[in-house]
Amino acid sequence: MTSKKILFLLRSAPYAGSKAYETLESLLVAAVFDQEVSVLFADDGVYQLLNEQDPSGIGTRSVGAGLKALSTYDVERVYASTQSLEERDVSITDIELPVDTLNAAQISTLIAAQDAVISG
Amino acid sequence: MNFALAVHGAPYSSQASSSALRFARAATAAGHQIERVFFYHDGVAVANESIVAPQDELDLPSEWTVLARDHKFELAVCIAASLKRGVVNESEQQRYETPSATLKPGFEVVGLGQLVDAVINADRLITFAA
Numbered sequence: 001m002t003s004k005k006i007l008f009l010l011r012s013a014p015y016a017g018s019k020a021y022e023t024l025e026s027l028l029v030a031a032v033f034d035q036e037v038s039v040l041f042a043d044d045g046v047y048q049l050l051n052e053q054d055p056s057g058i059g060t061r062s063v064g065a066g067l068k069a070l071s072t073y074d075v076e077r078v079y080a081s082t083q084s085l086e087e088r089d090v091s092i093t094d095i096e097l098p099v100d101t102l103n104a105a106q107i108s109t110l111i112a113a114q115d116a117v118i119s120g
Numbered sequence: 121m122n123f124a125l126a127v128h129g130a131p132y133s134s135q136a137s138s139s140a141l142r143f144a145r146a147a148t149a150a151g152h153q154i155e156r157v158f159f160y161h162d163g164v165a166v167a168n169e170s171i172v173a174p175q176d177e178l179d180l181p182s183e184w185t186v187l188a189r190d191h192k193f194e195l196a197v198c199i200a201a202s203l204k205r206g207v208v209n210e211s212e213q214q215r216y217e218t219p220s221a222t223l224k225p226g227f228e229v230v231g232l233g234q235l236v237d238a239v240i241n242a243d244r245l246i247t248f249a250a
Binding site for chain 1: 160
């Protein structure tokens with residue numbers, strides 16, 4: 001099967017509707033299809049990375065728990081926007097996943113290298 | 121060029137479906153191809169057969185099915201996203217024993233693999249966000 005470079009640009013807060021979880025599901029399917037998947041958390045999407053998420057009180061699935069599957073699916077190119085982290089006071093030590101932080105110029109380079117960007 | 125389209129916004133609540141339809145019309149008119157239109161998130165709502173469009177507004181569900189028929193591309197609706205938004209085809213209606221099937225003919229309920237498949241086969245993915 002043809003392998004394409006697909007960046008998942010995760011910009012939604014984890015519990016602002018279903019978008020974050022649904023986008024995560026499409027990300028995992030792309031990984032199963034052996035595509036060259038990268039993930040970038042930006043804007044409110046960086047809140048998905050916070051530790052100890054417990055959405056049981058609002059009757060929804062845990063995005064944080066779902067993200068732990070990334071390594072199982074061999075998704076290893078995981079990035080977060082430095083600016084988005086700083087603006088929201090999310091520190092790298094709050095984060096469950098091993099992520100590399102990227103500045104705006106590095107994000108531009110990452111996006112330019114992709115065949116497709118799926119945002120959600 | 122061969123385009124894959126992703127539509128993330130619900131019709132009439134968001135401009136996504138209308139903008140995507142106009143893009144698809146312009147692309148096909150210019151001789152381009154549409155690999156597939158993949159409706160995801162709230163975008164799946166356009167496939168609800170019970171939608172009654174106001175008389176003086178664009179009938180988005182019907183316009184989509186006419187364009188797709190004329191240019192032979194698939195209108196794909198994500199199954200997981202559509203079930204929880206009340207868009208069910210006949211087999212899912214029987215499986216979950218809902219009161220009625222609501223999928224408009226011309227749309228197909230598919231898995232997320234069809235989104236990835238469209239990206240693989242198309243030259244470009246164009247996303248119409250909510």
